[in-house]
Amino acid sequence: MTYVVTESCIKCKYTDCVEVCPVDCFYEGENMLVIKADECIDCGVCEPECPPEAIVPDTDGRASKWVELNKEYAEKWPNITRKKDAPADADSFKGVDGKFEKFFSPNPAG
Numbered sequence: 855m856t857y858v859v860t861e862s863c864i865k866c867k868y869t870d871c872v873e874v875c876p877v878d879c880f881y882e883g884e885n886m887l888v889i890k891a892d893e894c895i896d897c898g899v900c901e902p903e904c905p906p907e908a909i910v911p912d913t914d915g916r917a918s919k920w921v922e923l924n925k926e927y928a929e930k931w932p933n934i935t936r937k938k939d940a941p942a943d944a945d946s947f948k949g950v951d952g953k954f955e956k957f958f959s960p961n962p963a964g
Contacts, residue, residue: 855911856912857889859924862953867886870937876895887934
């Protein structure tokens with residue numbers, strides 16, 4: 855088992871999870887984070903730290919569509935090892951449905 859970041863992270867991009875990760879397995883896109891499965895040690899400390907509850911085990915039914923996305927973008931985006939401020943409008947995107955189709959950006963953090 856490993857953990858994946860789901861659609862709930864898009865446009866929220868809180869980095870509380872990054873701060874607690876003991877192996878620095880998070881990678882940063884323009885408006886979301888992903889987890890590199892090969893680096894994740896399945897400790898689970900990131901999951902409860904995520905304000906929009908975007909991190910789930912890959913065995914969770916919500917994870918299936920996100921496993922490949924996390925794998926693909928963890929190879930393209932830069933590693934993030936320190937907490938950053940969330941976007942100013944992050945709270946307004948918590949709980950919004952359909953964020954992938956509306957807002958996902960394949961661009962790395964800039």
